[in-house]
Amino acid sequence: xxxxxxxxxxxxPETKSSDKPRVFASPLARRIAADRNIVLDxxxxxxxxxxxxxxxVESAAIAPIAQTTAAQAETLQAGTIQQGDSYLVANSQMxxxxxxxxxxxxxxxxxxxxxxxxxxxxxxxxxxxxxxxAAEGIKISVNDMIIRAAAMAxxxxxxxxxxxxxxxxxxxxHADIAMAVAIDGGLITPIVWAAEQKGLAALSQVTADLAxxxxxxxxxxxxxxxGSFTISNLGMxxxxxxxxxxxxxxxxxxxxxxxEQRPIVIDGNLAVATVMSVTLxxxxxxxxxAVGARWLQAFKGxxxxxxxxxx
Amino acid sequence: MTDTQFDIxxxxxxxxxxxxxxxxxxxxxxxxxxxxxxxxxxCLNWGCIPTKALLRAAELRxxxxxxxxFGIMVGEVKVDLAAVVKRSRKVxxxxxxGVKHLxxxxxxxxxxxxxxxxxxxxxxRQINLSNGDMVSAKHVxxxxxxxxxxxxxxxxxxxxxxxxxxxxxxxxxxxxxIIVGSGAIGSEFASFxxxxxxxxxxxxxxxxxxxxxxxxxxxxxxxxFEKRGITIMTGVxxxxxxxxxxxxxxxxxxxxxxxxxxxxxxxxxxxxxxxxLGLETTKIKVDRGHIVTDQWGATGEAGIYAIxxxxxxxxxxxxxxxxxxxxxxxxxxxxxxxxxxxxxxPGCTYCRPQVASVGMTEAAAKQAGHDLKIGQFPFAGNxxxxxxxxxxxxxxxxxxAKTGELLGAHMVGPEVTELIQGYAIARTLxxxxxxxxxxxxxxxxxxxxxxxxxxxxxxxxxHF
Numbered sequence: 001x002x003x004x005x006x007x008x009x010x011x012x013p014e015t016k017s018s019d020k021p022r023v024f025a026s027p028l029a030r031r032i033a034a035d036r037n038i039v040l041d042x043x044x045x046x047x048x049x050x051x052x053x054x055x056x057v058e059s060a061a062i063a064p065i066a067q068t069t070a071a072q073a074e075t076l077q078a079g080t081i082q083q084g085d086s087y088l089v090a091n092s093q094m095x096x097x098x099x100x101x102x103x104x105x106x107x108x109x110x111x112x113x114x115x116x117x118x119x120x121x122x123x124x125x126x127x128x129x130x131x132x133x134a135a136e137g138i139k140i141s142v143n144d145m146i147i148r149a150a151a152m153a154x155x156x157x158x159x160x161x162x163x164x165x166x167x168x169x170x171x172x173x174h175a176d177i178a179m180a181v182a183i184d185g186g187l188i189t190p191i192v193w194a195a196e197q198k199g200l201a202a203l204s205q206v207t208a209d210l211a212x213x214x215x216x217x218x219x220x221x222x223x224x225x226x227g228s229f230t231i232s233n234l235g236m237x238x239x240x241x242x243x244x245x246x247x248x249x250x251x252x253x254x255x256x257x258x259x260e261q262r263p264i265v266i267d268g269n270l271a272v273a274t275v276m277s278v279t280l281x282x283x284x285x286x287x288x289x290a291v292g293a294r295w296l297q298a299f300k301g302x303x304x305x306x307x308x309x310x311x
Numbered sequence: 312m313t314d315t316q317f318d319i320x321x322x323x324x325x326x327x328x329x330x331x332x333x334x335x336x337x338x339x340x341x342x343x344x345x346x347x348x349x350x351x352x353x354c355l356n357w358g359c360i361p362t363k364a365l366l367r368a369a370e371l372r373x374x375x376x377x378x379x380x381f382g383i384m385v386g387e388v389k390v391d392l393a394a395v396v397k398r399s400r401k402v403x404x405x406x407x408x409g410v411k412h413l414x415x416x417x418x419x420x421x422x423x424x425x426x427x428x429x430x431x432x433x434x435x436r437q438i439n440l441s442n443g444d445m446v447s448a449k450h451v452x453x454x455x456x457x458x459x460x461x462x463x464x465x466x467x468x469x470x471x472x473x474x475x476x477x478x479x480x481x482x483x484x485x486x487x488x489i490i491v492g493s494g495a496i497g498s499e500f501a502s503f504x505x506x507x508x509x510x511x512x513x514x515x516x517x518x519x520x521x522x523x524x525x526x527x528x529x530x531x532x533x534x535x536f537e538k539r540g541i542t543i544m545t546g547v548x549x550x551x552x553x554x555x556x557x558x559x560x561x562x563x564x565x566x567x568x569x570x571x572x573x574x575x576x577x578x579x580x581x582x583x584x585x586x587x588l589g590l591e592t593t594k595i596k597v598d599r600g601h602i603v604t605d606q607w608g609a610t611g612e613a614g615i616y617a618i619x620x621x622x623x624x625x626x627x628x629x630x631x632x633x634x635x636x637x638x639x640x641x642x643x644x645x646x647x648x649x650x651x652x653x654x655x656x657p658g659c660t661y662c663r664p665q666v667a668s669v670g671m672t673e674a675a676a677k678q679a680g681h682d683l684k685i686g687q688f689p690f691a692g693n694x695x696x697x698x699x700x701x702x703x704x705x706x707x708x709x710x711x712a713k714t715g716e717l718l719g720a721h722m723v724g725p726e727v728t729e730l731i732q733g734y735a736i737a738r739t740l741x742x743x744x745x746x747x748x749x750x751x752x753x754x755x756x757x758x759x760x761x762x763x764x765x766x767x768x769x770x771x772x773x774h775f
Contacts, residue, residue: 026741028716035714048647054716054741 025052033057037087058090094186105248109164109283113243116296118303119273120259126306134201143179143233144204145309146256149302150231151175151195152309153295160295161228162251164286170249172228178247179207180232181214188214189247191227200310235259241277251286252295255279276303314420317343319639320438320448322426322588325352326628327619328454329410329419331635336417338643343420343446345438350410350421352456353620354628356403357476362499364399365479366661369506373663380700390507396480422446428589428615436614439589450614450642453588453602454635457581457620460600462491464551467577471554475500478576484509485573489561491549493520495660497578498532502662505541512542512570514561519545521660523625525672525721527687527707532723535664535703583621606650608638616642630656654719657735659728664704667731670719670738673709682712684744686768688760690724692775695755701725706764708734715743722761730758744769 023040025033029052033040036057043060045052091099123145130140154161154175163170175196178189190210192198198206213219230247235258244255259276278299282292302309319335321328324346335342349356368390378385414421422440428451429437435447459474461467469477475496488504490497493515505511513520513536519529520536520543533543548564552575562569582600594611596603601623608616616638619631633651640648657669676683689705690696704724711718720734737747744765752762759774766772 027743027746028714028741031714031743046647046649 023052024050025057026054028054029057036090059092060090092185094188098186101248102245105246109246109248110285111243111246111281112284112289112292113279113281114289114292114296115241115277115279116300117262118276118278118300119264120276120303121274123303123306124259124274126310130200138201138204140200140204141207142235142259143231143256144200144207145306146233146254146303147177147179147192147195147207147231148198148200148203149299149306149309150229150254151177151192151198152302153298154229155196156298157291157295159291160252160282160287162286163228163249164251164283165249169286175229176227178224178227178230178250179210180230180247181211183215183217188219188224189227189230190214190219190224193227230254231256235276241279243279244281246281246283250283252280252282252292254299255281314341314343315444315446316435317341317420317446317448319343319450319452319642320345320426320436320446321452321454321635322438323352323454323456323584323619323621324350324410324414324421325454325456325619325631326354327456327631327635328352328452329414330632331452331454331618331639332419333413333417334636334639335643336419338639338645340639340643341420343422343448344414345422345424345426345440345446347423347425347441349407350414351403351407353458354631355406355410357479359628360406361399361403361479362475362503363661364402365395365503366499366663368395368398369503370663373506377700392481392484392507395507396482399479425587427587428593431614434614450616452608452635452638453610453615453617453621454619454631455584455588455621456631457583457601457626459577460580460582462549462577462579465491465549465575465577468554471559471573472552472575472577474577485558486510487558487572487574488512489514489559489570489572489575490578491575492516492578492580493543493545494523494578494580495521495658497576498536498660498662498666500576500578501536501541505536505539506663510540510542510572512544512572514547514549514570515543515545516548517545521666523658524660524666524668525707525719526674527705528666528668528721528723531704532662532664532666536662581620581626585621607641608634625656625658627656627658655735655738657731659731661728664723665725665727666723667727668719668721669731669735670717671709672719672721673707676709676711676718681718683718684710684712684768686710686764686766686772688763688767688772688775690757690760692763693755693757693760695757695759696725698755699725706760708761708764708768710744710765710768715745717742717744717747720761720764724757724760726757730761733758733761 025040032054038057038060040052043052043056046056047053127140127142127145158171161172174194176191176193177195178191180187180189192206228250230250230253232244232253233256234242235256238258241257242255244253246253257277259274261272262275264271264273280292280296318340319342321332321342321344324344328344329350332342332344372390375385375388425441427439429439435449436451437445437447439445465472467474478500484507487510489512490501491514493513497513498521501511501513520533521529537543550562550564552559552561558571558573559575560569560571583602585597585602590597595615596611602610602617602621604610604617604622608618610617618634618638620626637648654670660666673685687705687707690702696702707721709719717738722731747765752759763772763774
């Protein structure tokens with residue numbers, strides 16, 4: 001056996017006291033964090049007195065190198081960029097649920113897509129007028145009016161309010177409309193039950209409450225399970241139009257784009273109007289093309305003549 | 312009765328129920344405990360505690376046989392069985408009185424009655440009592456415990472075929488005994504009765520005794536039992552059992568010869584006390600004799616919770632107590648309440664040799680896909696164990712090779728039931744092998760074997 005090399009005695013390195021506040025974390029949490037390149041001081045601990053535990057590190061789906069540190073910035077400037085530099089983020093339960101549900105939907109539900117343009121100048125004006133008259137604290141949004149129009153259209157064309165169940169097709173008596181809300185790390189679809197029975201004032205209160213609690217993670221499972229139809233609105237991001245993946249077990253999802261001024265032709269003359277494009281994705285097993293088209297026609301009718309949906 | 316309205320009603324005053332009630336009182340709630348029999352439940356009256364008193368008597372009896380090795384000469388030894396049992400009952404009685412005192416000190420109302428769930432009205436659940444009264448509470452915790460499970464083809468008559476309850480108050484010692492089931496209860500009775508001079512046969516349907524423990528531990532206990540003269544039969548199923556004044560005969564599937572003994576003890580598990588609680592009027596689900604709950608004890612019915620043996624495994628008193636505490640803390644919205652994690656409940660068996668474990672067995676850890684570092688250290692290499700004259704057994708530790716997490720610890724040997732909490736604390740604090748190695752274990756103690764086992768997992772054991 002060869003002797004281990006013995007180095008000459010060196011003075012012990014001085015222990016430096018750091019100004020940084022001590023991070024309380026379990027040894028196991030520290031080791032896992034180091035292994036996955038996760039910075040501990042950005043994690044909130046769930047243990048006693050905020051101590052960071054293994055579960056906190058594992059559920060920290062935060063981007064460990066999202067904000068480049070000074071040291072990294074230096075290396076980048078020096079031009080030593082590593083090829084394929086990347087890192088892994090553990091998938092949260094929500095991420096996995098989204099992945100599996102939407103994958104099932106795209107693989108099993110034969111999607112088809114129908115797009116129409118809706119002139120919404122009347123709707124915008126009606127909204128303005130309603131909000132002037134509305135009680136203190138109530139502010140009706142364009143989205144509320146879209147939900148209302150969709151709900152009325154589902155009652156007018158009940159065949160579109162359907163869900164494929166193999167042996168049977170389920171037809172819903174009410175417009176139970178799920179609205180997609182983006183939250184940290186994913187999205188959730190709380191449901192406005194029997195939306196057709198809610199006036200715009202009531203609707204706006206329900207949607208504001210659901211959206212706020214969705215963002216705080218305070219929804220009960222029963223509030224986002226079920227429903228008959230989904231609305232996904234990306235208009236606020238300036239998206240002109242898009243096609244959404246059906247949210248099972250629903251038969252249809254409506255993708256709403258931005259309302260924007262566009263040139264249109266009326267009676268052979270060019271004019272400017274505020275136009276919103278919407279795309280209906282439908283599950284062809286439960287909803288046929290003509291049914292989807294009739295639904296869109298009804299929806300467009302309500303949106304373009306908002307007085308009719310106020311009845 | 313003056314008070315009929317409470318914040319929390321706890322049905323059952325065992326280690327789950329009375330602990331939940333005391334925690335509720337500490338948090339400023341008004342709790343009531345409804346108990347039909349004895350405060351302290353099975354654990355204290357007919358389980359953990361009285362059996363430990365019996366096993367202590369057996370251990371002392373056994374130690375007399377070894378006195379000569381220590382240079383102590385002992386004359387004729389006699390065992391007064393009635394006095395052994397009487398002491399065990401006295402111990403149980405003293406502790407039950409202690410629980411009564413604790414509940415009184417915490418101003419917990421105690422009602423001696425059976426309870427049945429009634430209607431829910433205005434946020435209050437009504438509970439009908441067997442004494443004709445009615446109480447109501449905002450929250451109800453069912454902590455009714457469990458009883459011995461029966462086998463379809465064997466009926467316990469309490470005289471020749473016994474459950475744990477009769478087995479711990481014998482009036483005479485049988486000449487021979489068949490014990491069916493080799494879990495903690497069966498193995499403890501096997502050890503006790505054998506030390507008291509009874510010819511014991513331990514029968515297990517699975518392939519090894521103490522089937523929930525690590526395979527190395529099962530093998531060690533089996534060898535040790537057999538060396539003492541206990542007959543062990545594993546992988547056998549009893550077919551038909553008959554009993555008469557002379558004793559009990561049991562035929563075994565696939566065997567020509569039948570087993571015969573003066574008595575038989577059934578220790579084949581437990582079933583929850585879910586009857587006569589009025590569960591059928593609620594949305595509470597019962598699965599194979601146990602109430603289904605989430606990790607916080609919530610049942611399918613709002614405002615009704617269940618904890619301890621009436622719910623899912625492991626069926627251990629300390630798990631019931633912990634569940635009682637987190638259930639009450641959850642109800643009252645306390646901060647930093649966490650459900651019991653997988654493998655966090657240690658298990659102890661007080662046969663000779665003692666067995667204790669926490670976390671995953673080697674097989675379970677492998678199945679879970681971990682790369683393992685495994686250490687094992689025998690008490691034969693531990694000075695204190697040798698001085699005690701009790702150096703059989705070992706400590707086995709299982710680490711995740713990548714993270715250093717202590718996945719499991721398994722011990723068999725002297726006083727290991729008192730040692731296991733060291734590893735339980737390490738797991739709760741999420742210590743890795745590095746902290747366990749850096750901890751100074753006092754010399755000379757049995758706990759040094761715990762240190763050495765950790766060192767051995769990383770090929771650094773000093774004394775082996």
